[in-house]
Amino acid sequence: MAQNNSNENTKIVLGKNQYGKAEVRVVKVTRDTDRHEIEDLSVTSQLRGDFDAAHFDGDNGHVVPTDTQKNTVFGFARDGVGSPEQFLIRLANHFTSEFGWVTGGRWEAEQYAWERISAPSQGKAEGHDHSFVRKGQEVRNAVVVKEGDTIQVISGLNDLTVLKSTQSGFVGYPKDRFTTLEETTDRILATDVSARWRYSPEAIANGSVDFNKSYDDVKALLLEGFTEGYSYALQHTLYGMAQKVLEAHPEIEELRFSTPNKHHFLVDLTPFGLDNPNEVFYAADRPYGLIEANFQRESISADNDAWDGITGFC
Ligand SMILES: O=c1[nH]c(=O)c2[nH]c(=O)[nH]c2[nH]1
Numbered sequence: 499m500a501q502n503n504s505n506e507n508t509k510i511v512l513g514k515n516q517y518g519k520a521e522v523r524v525v526k527v528t529r530d531t532d533r534h535e536i537e538d539l540s541v542t543s544q545l546r547g548d549f550d551a552a553h554f555d556g557d558n559g560h561v562v563p564t565d566t567q568k569n570t571v572f573g574f575a576r577d578g579v580g581s582p583e584q585f586l587i588r589l590a591n592h593f594t595s596e597f598g599w600v601t602g603g604r605w606e607a608e609q610y611a612w613e614r615i616s617a618p619s620q621g622k623a624e625g626h627d628h629s630f631v632r633k634g635q636e637v638r639n640a641v642v643v644k645e646g647d648t649i650q651v652i653s654g655l656n657d658l659t660v661l662k663s664t665q666s667g668f669v670g671y672p673k674d675r676f677t678t679l680e681e682t683t684d685r686i687l688a689t690d691v692s693a694r695w696r697y698s699p700e701a702i703a704n705g706s707v708d709f710n711k712s713y714d715d716v717k718a719l720l721l722e723g724f725t726e727g728y729s730y731a732l733q734h735t736l737y738g739m740a741q742k743v744l745e746a747h748p749e750i751e752e753l754r755f756s757t758p759n760k761h762h763f764l765v766d767l768t769p770f771g772l773d774n775p776n777e778v779f780y781a782a783d784r785p786y787g788l789i790e791a792n793f794q795r796e797s798i799s800a801d802n803d804a805w806d807g808i809t810g811f812c
Pocket residue numbers: 668679730731732733759787789
């Protein structure tokens with residue numbers, strides 16, 4: 499580890515460090531025909547490598563400015579984004595090949611999806627050519643970490659809000675003097691799914707992953723896993739969702755979830771002379787259950803440095 503020699507009495511070493519520009523908001527409009535396409539991202543670039551002199555001596559000879567990193571994001575967007583993962587890999591390979599002392603880094607993106615506003619006045623069933631509305635609720639994200647020649651990619655999403663109005667229950671839990679929760683075999687199960695999945699470095703290295711297709715497919719499998727079968731607990735449902743993804747995608751090694759259990763409490767309508775056969779609920783916003791779980795193939799170690807810096811999961 500690098501060491502500052504300036505004072506023999508107090509030797510200080512520089513530990514882990516990285517730096518760059520955070521949350522570069524870049525919108526790319528592809529307009530080579532009248533039918534435009536939009537790619538909308540927030541990109542964070544952080545470089546790792548030999549930056550000892552900047553910290554110890556005030557020598558910025560190795561400090562590729564954060565401003566330059568921002569500009570590179572915009573410059574690269576000129577050619578289109580493609581997928582956030584491809585875009586981040588491009589940035590990773592650019593900075594590590596352009597600047598000899600940059601040995602790696604961390605690049606992160608969120609992508610916001612837009613869909614076309616329906617356009618009856620244009621006579622087009624498939625939506626307006628250049629007017630969009632923010633799609634859905636979920637936000638896609640990606641992280642790329644490069645260390646030596648190894649590129650790791652973690653893809654994910656936040657705030658995929660889902661609800662099933664039956665086929666969920668919660669029974670069989672231990673009871674003590676503080677237990678007031680009633681057992682139920684028919685309740686609402688609702689959550690905002692945050693999920694991240696890490697691809698095998700081999701699949702990344704051989705270029706076999708189509709990130710956009712994979713994202714759509716994983717999202718569909720997560721949704722399918724949520725809907726399928728009877729849920730004995732949110733924990734049980736998460737396992738079903740992970741199983742779907744890991745069975746269908748051998749290139750994915752592990753998957754992490756953080757999911758609030760958004761409680762829906764049956765409202766007592768008897769004061770109003772009404773019954774309530776599981777139809778009227780109070781949607782509490784807090785406190786909420788917080789159910790987190792990581793699933794990985796048995797052959798995979800549970801610790802992988804690529805997860806460093808990703809918060810919100812256990
Ligand atoms: O799906 C659930 N998992 C729990 O761990 C839990 N705990 C609780 O009070 N309700 C629920 N529901």
